[in-house]
Amino acid sequence: MAVLQMQRMSICALKRDRKVILEKLQSMGVMEINHILEEDEDFHRMDTANARSSFEKAAAMADQALDILQYYAPVKQSMLSSLAGKELVDRDRYSSVVQKSDVLLKTARRIQALDKESAEKKAAILKIENSIESLKPWLSLGVPLNFEGTKHTVMIPGVMSGMLTRENVYEKLAEQTQELDVDIHIISAEQDTTYLTVLCLREMATEVEEALRSIGFARPSSVIGQVPADAKSDMEKEIEKAGERISEIEKEISDLAVNREGLKILSDYYRVRGEKYEVLGELPQSERTFLVSGYVPAGETAKVKKSLSGKFDCVVDVEELKEEEEAPVLLKNNKFSSGSEGIVEAFGLPGKGEIDPTTIMSFFYVFFFGMMLSDAAYGVILSVVCGILLLKFPRMGRGIKQNMQLFFWCGISTLFWGIMFGGYFGDAITIIARVFFGRDIVVPAIWFVPLDEPMKLLIYCMLFGVIHLFVGLGLKGYMYLKDKKYMDFFCDIVLWYMLLVGLLIMLLPSELFASIAQTAIVFPPAVNALGKWLAILGALGILLMSGRGRKNFGLRIALGAYDLYNISGWLSDVLSYSRLLALGLATGVIASVINQMGSMGGKSITGVIIFVIAFIIGHLFNMAINLLGAYVHTNRLQFVEFFGKFYEGGGRAFHPFKENTKYADIEEETK
Amino acid sequence: MNELGMVYALLGAAAAVFLSGTGSAKGVGIAGQAAAGVISEDPSKFAKVLIMQLLPGTQGLYGLIIGFVTLSKIGLLGGGAADISVKTGLMVLGACLPVGIVGLFSAISQGKTSAAAIGVVAKKPDQFGKAMLFPAMVETYAILALLISFLAVSAIQI
Numbered sequence: 001m002a003v004l005q006m007q008r009m010s011i012c013a014l015k016r017d018r019k020v021i022l023e024k025l026q027s028m029g030v031m032e033i034n035h036i037l038e039e040d041e042d043f044h045r046m047d048t049a050n051a052r053s054s055f056e057k058a059a060a061m062a063d064q065a066l067d068i069l070q071y072y073a074p075v076k077q078s079m080l081s082s083l084a085g086k087e088l089v090d091r092d093r094y095s096s097v098v099q100k101s102d103v104l105l106k107t108a109r110r111i112q113a114l115d116k117e118s119a120e121k122k123a124a125i126l127k128i129e130n131s132i133e134s135l136k137p138w139l140s141l142g143v144p145l146n147f148e149g150t151k152h153t154v155m156i157p158g159v160m161s162g163m164l165t166r167e168n169v170y171e172k173l174a175e176q177t178q179e180l181d182v183d184i185h186i187i188s189a190e191q192d193t194t195y196l197t198v199l200c201l202r203e204m205a206t207e208v209e210e211a212l213r214s215i216g217f218a219r220p221s222s223v224i225g226q227v228p229a230d231a232k233s234d235m236e237k238e239i240e241k242a243g244e245r246i247s248e249i250e251k252e253i254s255d256l257a258v259n260r261e262g263l264k265i266l267s268d269y270y271r272v273r274g275e276k277y278e279v280l281g282e283l284p285q286s287e288r289t290f291l292v293s294g295y296v297p298a299g300e301t302a303k304v305k306k307s308l309s310g311k312f313d314c315v316v317d318v319e320e321l322k323e324e325e326e327a328p329v330l331l332k333n334n335k336f337s338s339g340s341e342g343i344v345e346a347f348g349l350p351g352k353g354e355i356d357p358t359t360i361m362s363f364f365y366v367f368f369f370g371m372m373l374s375d376a377a378y379g380v381i382l383s384v385v386c387g388i389l390l391l392k393f394p395r396m397g398r399g400i401k402q403n404m405q406l407f408f409w410c411g412i413s414t415l416f417w418g419i420m421f422g423g424y425f426g427d428a429i430t431i432i433a434r435v436f437f438g439r440d441i442v443v444p445a446i447w448f449v450p451l452d453e454p455m456k457l458l459i460y461c462m463l464f465g466v467i468h469l470f471v472g473l474g475l476k477g478y479m480y481l482k483d484k485k486y487m488d489f490f491c492d493i494v495l496w497y498m499l500l501v502g503l504l505i506m507l508l509p510s511e512l513f514a515s516i517a518q519t520a521i522v523f524p525p526a527v528n529a530l531g532k533w534l535a536i537l538g539a540l541g542i543l544l545m546s547g548r549g550r551k552n553f554g555l556r557i558a559l560g561a562y563d564l565y566n567i568s569g570w571l572s573d574v575l576s577y578s579r580l581l582a583l584g585l586a587t588g589v590i591a592s593v594i595n596q597m598g599s600m601g602g603k604s605i606t607g608v609i610i611f612v613i614a615f616i617i618g619h620l621f622n623m624a625i626n627l628l629g630a631y632v633h634t635n636r637l638q639f640v641e642f643f644g645k646f647y648e649g650g651g652r653a654f655h656p657f658k659e660n661t662k663y664a665d666i667e668e669e670t671k
Numbered sequence: 672m673n674e675l676g677m678v679y680a681l682l683g684a685a686a687a688v689f690l691s692g693t694g695s696a697k698g699v700g701i702a703g704q705a706a707a708g709v710i711s712e713d714p715s716k717f718a719k720v721l722i723m724q725l726l727p728g729t730q731g732l733y734g735l736i737i738g739f740v741t742l743s744k745i746g747l748l749g750g751g752a753a754d755i756s757v758k759t760g761l762m763v764l765g766a767c768l769p770v771g772i773v774g775l776f777s778a779i780s781q782g783k784t785s786a787a788a789i790g791v792v793a794k795k796p797d798q799f800g801k802a803m804l805f806p807a808m809v810e811t812y813a814i815l816a817l818l819i820s821f822l823a824v825s826a827i828q829i
Contacts, residue, residue, distance in 0.1 A: 635804065
């Protein structure tokens with residue numbers, strides 16, 4: 001209904017109760033800590049940065065361990081599980097986990113270490129596999145690559161580029177030098193490399209190698225002191241061993257998955273403690289006492305006071321906020337309107353001195369949304385889906401819950417407008433009856449069919465728009481009255497109402513309107529005169545009064561004329577409401593395109609199958625795209641046209657000191 | 672001569688669809704490139720950027736609506752084709768032009784605006800509501816064109 005009134009609460013207590021009091025405040029979660037006291041010789045702040053970072057590190061470690069567990073022993077999550085929200089954990093379970101936090105932390109460390117070892121093993125396997133790959137060409141060699149040779153001979157292993165045969169090598173060698181006596185063995189040859197060994201007499205070794213080098217022979221880059229085939233089988237054994245270790249690790253981590261719940265609570269525990277220490281670091285503390293101060297919603301102060309003052313030696317002081325202080329904003333609305341708090345938040349929370357527009361906006365929001373979607377069947381689907389999700393996941397997050405509530409009501413409104421305009425999956429009933437049963441059934445619209453009388457609906461859209469805008473202007477007037485700015489109220493609100501109402505009265509009997517509406521409206525002369533005078537007086541008033549802050553008369557009139565020019569703004573604002581008609585038509589026409597396409601198969605079994613498939617896919621698509629359109633354009637009508645008349649936003653949200661958990665909500669103490 | 676009237680009318684329906692469809696394809700493409708970039712950094716924003724990407728797609732649908740209404744008006748959908756004079760055919764063609772031409776250009780502009788709005792979502796996901804408003808502003812003019820095309824087509828007597 002409104003922006004909640006905030007009060008400043010200050011608690012001064014003994015240091016020995018510090019921990020308990022802070023925990024109590026945190027678990028109640030109603031106070032936004034905000035200190036006005038500066039440090040002086042008696043009150044000092046404590047440095048808690050170290051403690052805080054160690055808690056945050058512990059929380060991060062638990063999070064990481066959870067991620068690793070999710071990788072090794074995944075828990076299946078359904079698509080809707082993100083809607084389920086955090087689970088509720090009772091205090092007993094919570095404290096039992098906290099008691100064995102040491103063991104759990106050790107587990108988290110163990111999980112991390114195992115994961116690291118597994119990664120190392122995997123890297124090692126990759127490395128060994130590379131070595132095996134480079135060994136492959138030498139496999140048929142029966143001696144190690146660094147074989148010394150016999151008493152009189154030497155073996156020189158090496159590679160040459162190109163796929164060569166023995167003869168090729170001999171030829172090349174002969175080109176270089178004649179009298180060398182060598183024995184060449186090709187070990188293996190590939191597309192562009194040949195692996196070979198050259199045997200020669202020991203005393204000729206240097207010369208031979210020189211000659212070989214000149215024909216492009218090079219020694220292998222890595223040499224293993226083992227017979228290649230043996231080396232390969234050794235390495236394979238090593239890979240096998242590493243693989244076994246990896247599967248052992250996988251098993252061990254999967255076995256540790258039973259700690260998942262505990263780790264979640266542990267992570268939350270450290271996160272909550274970290275936040276407590278953050279607050280602790282801000283508190284001014286003297287030798288024996290400490291001070292906590294912050295904003296508390298006025299309705300909650302008594303509760304906080306009661307829960308503290310009886311049990312501890314402390315002073316709890318509640319005072320109203322000072323004039324210049326900008327309080328954080330917390331909205332409170334009834335069940336119907338609270339759904340659209342998210343929409344207001346998206347634009348900006350009410351700033352200082354502004355009213356909460358949620359309640360009034362929520363009615364228009366639901367009304368316009370229904371008009372844009374305007375199909376009874378889509379409305380039913382939307383409401384039923386949102387309703388089921390709301391019932392099935394009572395603990396879903398606040399933001400999603402609000403949206404679901406909002407769309408539930410929007411669905412009801414869509415159903416209403418669908419019945420008014422006679423849209424049930426577009427013209428599905430008529431088409432089905434005609435194609436498959438050979439009958440003519442038309443579901444009559446309660447009001448009228450927009451496709452047949454678009455001009456009529458256009459006029460109504462403008463009418464709704466004028467009402468919407470007038471309400472916005474009225475709200476601005478209400479804020480002026482609340483602030484006792486009567487002059488502003490008269491000049492900016494009353495004069496505009498006079499001008500606009502006068503212009504409307506003049507427009508209605510005109511020929512232009514008659515040609516659009518196709519009915520002439522005739523007012524009695526007195527009303528016509530009234531309209532004329534209202535418009536003239538309003539316009540004159542605005543011309544004279546808009547620039548009332550200026551002393552210079554010419555400037556004042558110029559400002560008035562400029563303000564009067566805003567009438568074009570009003571015109572475009574009202575025209576903007578034609579989107580209600582356009583989007584409503586879009587839903588209906590695309591739906592009938594789908595129905596028509598589906599029915600092209602005619603009256604046969606294949607025809608029915610085609611129809612069913614086209615119907616399901618087509619209407620899902622149409623509903624999705626028009627839901628998006630209705631959402632976007634309803635937002636626009638609220639943000640630009642409606643809020644533009646009176647609302648600026650710019651407030652700061654209320655962030656209470658509370659147990660900001662990630663995985664589970666901890667039940668509040670009932671004592 | 673009478674056959675030519677039908678040709679003009681059909682040309683109108685075609686122009687409404689292909690101009691606005693081309694615009695939407697281009698607009699959605701521009702926004703899609705920006706969206707893909709965001710996903711490569713942060714896949715959790717998929718739903719938000721997808722909505723942004725879809726915004727310039729509506730012009731194509733508006734063209735489709737006018738195309739469909741025109742086709743059923745001139746009797747090409749079910750039932751025999753109506754007898755249309757050259758004058759009426761040209762009127763239908765003219766009525767179809769707003770949604771086609773405005774659709775073409777507004778969808779491209781909206782695509783660019785959507786790409787910028789996707790940039791907002793990438794950096795400040797909580798400002799989704801405001802970011803979405805900028806592309807929606809562009810769309811207003813496509814809606815106005817749709818409205819005039821629709822009113823004009825349904826007002827032509829055949």
